[in-house]
Amino acid sequence: MRVTFVMRFLGTATILGGIALYAPGGSALAAEVPSGFVVSHIAYALSKDAKETGACPNGMTLGNTQIVEASAEGQRHEGESDADYARRIQTAASALGTAPNGDNLCMHPESGAPDPHYRSVTGLNIPVDGIDLDGQDSRANGRPAPNTCPHDDFRGMNGERGIDNQFFRVVGCSNSFQSTGQSNTYEIEMYTGAWGILITLKGVHDLHNQKDVEVGIYANADPIELSPTREALANATYAVDQDPRFQATTHGRITNGVLTTDPVDVRFHVITNSIRLERPLQDARLRMTFTKEGGLEGIMAGYTPVEDMYNYQFGYRDGKDGTGKPANQRLIFGSANGAARVLGHTCNGVYYALKQFADGHRDPKTGQCNSISTQYRIKAIPAFVVNTPTQSVNSPLDKQ
Amino acid sequence: MKTAGKSGNVAAGVAVCAAFCLPLFGGSSLAQESARPPSEPDEAGSGQPMIRRLTESQYRATVADIFGPDIPIVGRFERGLRADGLLAVGTGQAGISSFSFEQYDASAQGIASAVVSEAHRGQLVPCRPHSESSFDAACAKQFVQHYGQALFRRPLTGEETERYVRTARAAQQRMGNFYEGLRFALAGMMDAPDFLVRIEMAVPDPQHPGRLQLDSYSKAARLSFFLTNSTPDAELLRAAGAGELNTDEGLARQADRLIASSRFEGAVSAFFQDMLEFDTFDELAKDPVIYPTFNSTVAHDAKEQTLRTIVDLLVTQRGDYRDLFTTRNTYLTRALGTIYRLPVATRNGWESAQYPASSDRAGILSNVSFLALHSHPGRSSSTLRGKSIRQVILCQQVPDPPNNVDFSVVQDSSNTAMPTARIRLEAHRTSPACAGCHRLMDPLGLTLENFDGVGAFRASENGAPIDASGTLDGHEFEGAPGLGQAIHDNAQTPRCLVDRMYRSAAGRSILPAERPYVDYLNQVFQADGYRVPDLMRAIALSRSFYLVSAPERGETKSPQRAQVQTRNGGHS
Numbered sequence: 001m002r003v004t005f006v007m008r009f010l011g012t013a014t015i016l017g018g019i020a021l022y023a024p025g026g027s028a029l030a031a032e033v034p035s036g037f038v039v040s041h042i043a044y045a046l047s048k049d050a051k052e053t054g055a056c057p058n059g060m061t062l063g064n065t066q067i068v069e070a071s072a073e074g075q076r077h078e079g080e081s082d083a084d085y086a087r088r089i090q091t092a093a094s095a096l097g098t099a100p101n102g103d104n105l106c107m108h109p110e111s112g113a114p115d116p117h118y119r120s121v122t123g124l125n126i127p128v129d130g131i132d133l134d135g136q137d138s139r140a141n142g143r144p145a146p147n148t149c150p151h152d153d154f155r156g157m158n159g160e161r162g163i164d165n166q167f168f169r170v171v172g173c174s175n176s177f178q179s180t181g182q183s184n185t186y187e188i189e190m191y192t193g194a195w196g197i198l199i200t201l202k203g204v205h206d207l208h209n210q211k212d213v214e215v216g217i218y219a220n221a222d223p224i225e226l227s228p229t230r231e232a233l234a235n236a237t238y239a240v241d242q243d244p245r246f247q248a249t250t251h252g253r254i255t256n257g258v259l260t261t262d263p264v265d266v267r268f269h270v271i272t273n274s275i276r277l278e279r280p281l282q283d284a285r286l287r288m289t290f291t292k293e294g295g296l297e298g299i300m301a302g303y304t305p306v307e308d309m310y311n312y313q314f315g316y317r318d319g320k321d322g323t324g325k326p327a328n329q330r331l332i333f334g335s336a337n338g339a340a341r342v343l344g345h346t347c348n349g350v351y352y353a354l355k356q357f358a359d360g361h362r363d364p365k366t367g368q369c370n371s372i373s374t375q376y377r378i379k380a381i382p383a384f385v386v387n388t389p390t391q392s393v394n395s396p397l398d399k400q
Numbered sequence: 401m402k403t404a405g406k407s408g409n410v411a412a413g414v415a416v417c418a419a420f421c422l423p424l425f426g427g428s429s430l431a432q433e434s435a436r437p438p439s440e441p442d443e444a445g446s447g448q449p450m451i452r453r454l455t456e457s458q459y460r461a462t463v464a465d466i467f468g469p470d471i472p473i474v475g476r477f478e479r480g481l482r483a484d485g486l487l488a489v490g491t492g493q494a495g496i497s498s499f500s501f502e503q504y505d506a507s508a509q510g511i512a513s514a515v516v517s518e519a520h521r522g523q524l525v526p527c528r529p530h531s532e533s534s535f536d537a538a539c540a541k542q543f544v545q546h547y548g549q550a551l552f553r554r555p556l557t558g559e560e561t562e563r564y565v566r567t568a569r570a571a572q573q574r575m576g577n578f579y580e581g582l583r584f585a586l587a588g589m590m591d592a593p594d595f596l597v598r599i600e601m602a603v604p605d606p607q608h609p610g611r612l613q614l615d616s617y618s619k620a621a622r623l624s625f626f627l628t629n630s631t632p633d634a635e636l637l638r639a640a641g642a643g644e645l646n647t648d649e650g651l652a653r654q655a656d657r658l659i660a661s662s663r664f665e666g667a668v669s670a671f672f673q674d675m676l677e678f679d680t681f682d683e684l685a686k687d688p689v690i691y692p693t694f695n696s697t698v699a700h701d702a703k704e705q706t707l708r709t710i711v712d713l714l715v716t717q718r719g720d721y722r723d724l725f726t727t728r729n730t731y732l733t734r735a736l737g738t739i740y741r742l743p744v745a746t747r748n749g750w751e752s753a754q755y756p757a758s759s760d761r762a763g764i765l766s767n768v769s770f771l772a773l774h775s776h777p778g779r780s781s782s783t784l785r786g787k788s789i790r791q792v793i794l795c796q797q798v799p800d801p802p803n804n805v806d807f808s809v810v811q812d813s814s815n816t817a818m819p820t821a822r823i824r825l826e827a828h829r830t831s832p833a834c835a836g837c838h839r840l841m842d843p844l845g846l847t848l849e850n851f852d853g854v855g856a857f858r859a860s861e862n863g864a865p866i867d868a869s870g871t872l873d874g875h876e877f878e879g880a881p882g883l884g885q886a887i888h889d890n891a892q893t894p895r896c897l898v899d900r901m902y903r904s905a906a907g908r909s910i911l912p913a914e915r916p917y918v919d920y921l922n923q924v925f926q927a928d929g930y931r932v933p934d935l936m937r938a939i940a941l942s943r944s945f946y947l948v949s950a951p952e953r954g955e956t957k958s959p960q961r962a963q964v965q966t967r968n969g970g971h972s
Binding site: 229233236390 | 688689692693695734735737738739741742743744745747748
């Protein structure tokens with residue numbers, strides 16, 4: 001199928017992607033093919049549950065409360081009331097969450113030590129979703145790829161070798177990252193309109209094989225449009241974030257109907273408990289296929305800086321409020337400690353695990369890697385993508 | 401795709417149309433149109449003075465014009481009565497139920513409270529009492545006369561003024577506050593039939609002894625509601641009081657002033673909302689599983705989209721009415737863009753747009769408003785769309801279906817053996833009882849089958865390509881653009897508009913004796929290039945618009961008769 005896309009202008013807005021209706025010069029296209037997309041589904045690309053794969057032979061990660069409950073001092077005393085017992089457990093759990101120097105470990109995980117109760121995926125033959133980022137199977141010759149650190153690759157869901165997904169290794173033994181857990185359902189935030197992701201393709205002539213395609217990956221500045229049943233609607237219009245930090249373009253190719261792109265740094269928004277954070281992905285690349293509905297489906301993968309990963313996923317430390325100022329510290333403190341308690345991990349445990357399994361952007365001076373391979377499985381549906389300032393209908397209220 | 405078989409159906413359709421399509425107006429005299437400027441016939445018939453209930457939009461516009469747009473209206477409005485195809489005609493036939501009156505009273509109390517509130521009294525109460533705790537008769541009288549004239553669209557009689565001042569005094573004595581007294585007086589005026597109902601008064605026509613015409617204030621009201629969809633403003637009431645509306649120059653001055661005002665757009669918009677039956681949007685529902693893009697925002701925006709297109713073309717651009725059916729210019733919001741599959745850069749609000757030349761859309765009949773409104777909750781309807789075009793756009797009557805119709809074939813839109821609406825309707829038309837009417841409706845409606853039940857484009861149905869060919873009075877065409885051009889070129893299209901416009905203005909059906917006058921309006925409309933503002937001006941300036949006749953003997957108990965007697969024997 002040969003298709004052509006066209007740049008159109010609406011006032012001051014440039015349409016970066018949409019449904020191509022005309023070829024330049026006005027000749028009609030044989031078919032409507034989208035060149036703009038909005039991500040409608042996103043989740044970390046992980047694996048099947050540990051119970052099924054045997055990925056966690058040493059058990060699952062525990063939170064501070066569970067650690068205390070499992071200890072000798074956490075056993076219930078004879079005659080101890082429910083309230084007294086709960087209070088004693090929480091006191092002990094809070095103590096576990098505090099560093100020797102008095103720092104709260106969710107706010108300052110580096111003040112603590114690695115958590116011996118933290119569990120990570122140790123198995124090698126576990127099928128994991130994702131793609132090969134560093135271009136080699138780490139077990140093939142025993143030497144890491146340039147600019148990476150030694151790590152164990154996984155095999156893919158279809159048996160392919162060399163899958164770089166160290167983030168799964170960090171969280172794969174966390175109950176909250178199993179299929180029934182809460183940590184991998186953050187696309188719900190996207191459906192509230194808090195953030196979104198846009199993709200554009202330019203220069204596509206053949207959906208099956210094309211040597212060069214210009215690909216745009218942007219943070220969405222507009223809330224996602226949903227149906228009454230909370231499904232993302234196709235053919236809606238979205239504006240790209242006007243901050244250049246949230247705009248990225250790269251090149252790619254289509255081979256046998258599979259779009260793959262060259263690495264590019266991308267950055268998206270995250271909002272948790274009204275705390276505004278950023279989700280960066282270094283050397284990000286897409287490996288996606290075109291669906292029969294006109295959308296894209298596949299993997300977005302890259303390397304997340306360890307500190308950023310800890311901050312937007314676990315600690316919320318560098319969160320901002322709606323005005324761009326640092327968010328309320330009590331809100332951050334409560335959110336990070338609350339999340340650790342509810343989701344069942346220790347902040348220092350996850351922080352040191354991220355550092356331990358970091359495999360990207362090796363610092364030649366220290367030999368340490370500063371980023372961790374991270375893979376997302378995403379689906380995107382056709383949309384019109386415009387490059388124009390946009391604002392909420394309530395924005396004028398901000399000036400009052 | 402044209403076939404011999406279809407041609408046969410076309411011929412049959414024309415023949416059936418001759419038997420069943422009942423034009424709602426005559427109009428053979430248009431064949432005698434000449435290049436000579438048309439002149440208004442002297443001996444046109446005339447209807448009786450009307451008593452017409454304010455529509456919801458007129459009530460809201462009136463309150464906003466008199467008190468300002470920030471005065472809230474809390475009551476709910478009873479659904480209007482559609483008569484002879486128009487709510488405007490129904491306003492002369494509908495009564496006021498007890499529920500409706502309760503709602504009017506709730507609105508009146510809310511409005512009056514807001515007007516005399518501390519936040520608004522400084523601006524809206526035209527005088528200051530000597531003391532809030534004692535009654536200031538002079539200030540109360542000034543207040544009553546000021547708002548009484550605005551609300552009743554005429555000066556109050558001395559008796560009326562005294563009645564409402566008494567109300568204010570009694571309320572002040574009971575409530576202990578002067579403004580509370582004004583509140584009750586104002587609410588009383590807003591509950592009065594003189595406000596809620598446009599009561600026309602007749603006086604003898606000095607130029608035509610033995611005939612009647614509307615009195616000056618009734619003229620002012622008819623003129624104002626026709627050209628602004630709201631109550632007469634102070635200048636119009638002044639001109640009425642000065643007798644200026646009884647001269648051609650004075651009437652033209654006021655009509656031109658109102659047409660030039662921003663409120664004129666509201667009148668044009670209100671007329672087309674009525675004509676296109678947009679009041680039924682309030683009950684429009686779609687199956688969210690079948691049509692996930694449809695929601696209340698889309699419904700609201702779809703209606704507004706068509707009205708914006710109409711106002712822009714007819715008023716702003718002063719374009720040809722017939723071009724409404726072919727124009728590709730439109731307005732879009734993000735919500736609509738999802739259905740039209742067009743980009744809309746503006747996140748909140750409207751932006752002008754064009755349907756691409758290859759998009760199969762042209763004219764307001766290819767808008768979501770028409771396509772969704774005349775569809776079922778879960779499927780499109782060629783029949784409803786065709787029927788609406790016949791009745792609403794061409795003013796032709798399509799008989800109701802017989803009561804023993806088997807709809808099972810038509811309603812099964814998932815029948816893969818009959819995948820398209822055309823095939824299903826052809827099967828349905830094998831019933832002789834159905835064939836007659838469907839041959840009128842389907843050839844028009846089927847040309848819009850490329851649009852589903854909410855108006856989104858589709859090339860196929862159940863995997864089968866859609867044949868969007870159709871006919872109108874023997875002319876064959878393809879798809880929505882072809883339909884729009886056929887409607888544009890059809891002589892009935894502008895005549896129907898004239899017919900509806902006059903009925904809306906007069907608030908009643910057209911009398912047989914008025915046919916020469918309507919023919920005159922048709923000539924004016926044609927001569928002026930089918931420009932709606934010019935047509936409305938011609939109606940507003942014509943003598944016939946204000947002529948009324950006395951009721952026949954034996955109708956002395958009718959409201960019209962009563963008002964003629966009251967006015968003639970009272971304060972005219």
